[in-house]
Amino acid sequence: MKGKKLLIGAGVVFVFFFVLVRVGVWNSRGGFSEFIKGQSAPSLVLERRDASLHPGAAPESVVRVRIDAAKPVNTVDPEFISFAIDSSQLVGGKWWNPKADRVEMGGGEKHAPVFDFNSPKMDILARGLAPAYLRIGGTEADRIYYDMDDDGKERKAPPARYESLMNRKQWDEALAFNARNGLKFVFTLNTGPSSRRPDGSWDGANAESLMAYAAKRGQRVAIWELGNELNLFWYAYGPSKTVSAEQYEKDLASLRALAKKHHPASLCTGQASAIWPVLGEPLGLIFGTQGPYLARAGALFDVVGWHYYPQQSRRGPVGSRRAYPARLLDPGYLDEAGHWAAQVTKLRDAYAPGKPVWLGETGNAQYGGEPGVSDVYISGLWWMDELGLLARSGHAVVVRQTLCGSNYGMIDQETLTPRPDYWNSLLWKRLMGRKSYSVQVEGEGTSKVRVYAHDSPGGGLCALVINLNHDRDAAVTFPAMKDRKVVVYRLNAPDILGPVVLLNGAPLAVTGDGTLPTLAGEELPVKGEPVVKVRPLSYAFVRFP
Known part of the structure; x- marks a missing residue:
């Protein structure tokens, strides 16, 4: 009898675990096995930190590229690359600890320094x-009280149920920064528990x-955005x-009525859901x-938006794919952004036809970015690929988290030194x-040789070639561009896990007077089919004026 009870109990536990796993991986990409795989380091170890400077040890990949320029597959907004400042930075709310020395709950456990919009x-850098959108949003957005009578001269505590307070000085400085730098402002309004009545x-x-x-x-x-990742x-x-x-x-209808009353020229949009690698929406079933939300409203x-990070940093208590330097050199992991983008686009087509699709928040790694991965050269391989992939997939705008702040920021928040992904975005x-x-x-x-092509602002075409191989060059030819002028912008680094990026051999940095440098390419001889050599773990813009 006792053995029978134990057997029944074990069966119940097994069924419960089975159901839990099935719910957890519902609508996933790769299932439970991919989730487990994402908890450990990839098999590839990057032993040569200077790999992008030297010819690969393995035979080169010979690649032919043909660009169909007869008709574009998508036309992105002028603000295609946009960026964010986290709501925590606006008000000094809780955010990610720069030390990244332990697991943090919620949206981080250390108060962020209030962002200096007067620098x-x-x-100059912004x-x-x-043109770009500046989005102020994030987890803290759903915890903020707006006190427009507070001049900010004395620090005040927020009312009960709220966790942070925004005063008019913080708001005015953010809007002034936005206006003088030619940006468009996107603000995420609080729709968290503190903003809700007893009836919900x-x-x-x-x-x-x-x-x-x-x-x-x-x-x-x-744009007024109602809430963050509900x-x-x-x-x-x-x-x-x-x-x-x-x-x-009903909430969104209320927001639209308020906008019509006070800001009739503004757009209004609903929240963008968080999509995790492997899982999609966590416990989405x-x-x-x-x-x-889209089916109903x-x-x-x-705007139809979504949020996505391809991996997660050590700060987070839960991760479906942990961040490592070599993780995003796997083409399958890069392609996953396209998988989720297609699902969001399908929902847009069904319930909000004609509305633009945005990746409204993205960075190299969730939970503030991974130190030594998200803030160094190797992040650029992912960033350039995601931009090319989403532009080709029909997206209008991609919002980078963040312009400046934490490890995923494009600018170091202590020194205001541009990181490699700032220069990548500028190029x-x-x-x-x-x-x-x-x-x-x-x-x-x-x-492992990824290629994207766009028109070029100065006329002609521009191809972006990304070599994900860690041990072989890519010899890239363009048969249809025979005898055309070619200008190449090669990006590599003395240390793939370091903060320096080289453009045609010269480190990119602001000039001595604090201005942005000239970004000059190298013109190749015009003779026959152009051949561009791209070193391992490097990338190049190839322009045909």
Whole structure:
């Protein structure tokens, strides 16, 4: 009898575990086995830190590239590369500890320094990436009280139920920074538990005080976004604080009424759900919001957005794919962004046809970025690939988390030194136009030689070639470009895990007077088919004027 009870008990445990796993990996890409694989380091170890400077030891990959420039597959917005400042940086709320020496809960456990929007150096760097949207959002957005009567001269505590307070000085400085640097402002409004009535409905009174203040001062907000990642409210606040699709539709209608009253020229949009690698929406079968919200209220979304990080840093308590230097050299992991993008686009087509699709928040690694991975040269291989992939996949805008702040920031927050991904973004802005074209890649090892093509702002075409191989060169030819002028911008580094990026052999840095440098390419001899050599773990913009 005792053995029978034990057998029944073991069966119950097995069934419970089986159901839990099935719920957890519902709609996943790769299932439970891929989740387990993501907890350990990849097999590839990057032994040669200077690999991108030297010829590979293995035979080179010979690749032929054909660009179909007859008709673009997508036309991105002028603000295609945009960027964010986290809400925690706006108000000094809790964020990620720079030391990254332990696991942190929620959106981080250390108060962020309040962002300095008055820095002349930051003006220069931000202006270099214009036109762009500046999004202020993040986990802390759903915890902020707006006190537009507070001049910021004395630090005040937020009212009960709120965790942070935004005063008018912080708001005014953010809007002034935005205006003088040619940016468009996106602001995520609080729709967390602190902004809700006892019946669960959104109380827009505090949001209206902010909107009225901005309208009175003539401050322009391009987009009001209602909440941040509501599909994770079950984790951040508990399952009882989730918001139904029916309720969210009413909330979004309330926001649109307020915007029509105070900011009739502004767009309004709903939240963007967090999509995790492997899993999609975590526990999406129970708590998913992307599909249900769009199915119910798609007509009220002016933008269809989603959030995605391809890996997760050591700070996070849970991760579906942990960050390592070689992790994103696997083409399958890079392609995953396209998988989730296609799912979001399909939902857009069904419930919000004609609305633009944005990747509204992305970075090299979730939870503030991974030190020594997200803030160094090797991050650029992922960043350039994701931009090319999403431009080709029909996206209008990609918002980088962050412009400056934590390890995933494009600028070091202590020194204001641009990191490699800042220079990568600047080069993309200068060289890759709005029209994305279809590309055919033929030859050996094509899975690890990624190529994207756009028109070029100065005329002609520009191809981006990324060599993910760690031990072999890519010899890339363009048969249709015979006898055409070619200008190459090669990017590599003395240390693939270091902070320096070289453009045609010279380190990129601001000039002595604090301005941005000239980004000059190398013109190749015009003779026959152009052949561009791309070293291991490096990338190049190849422009055909």
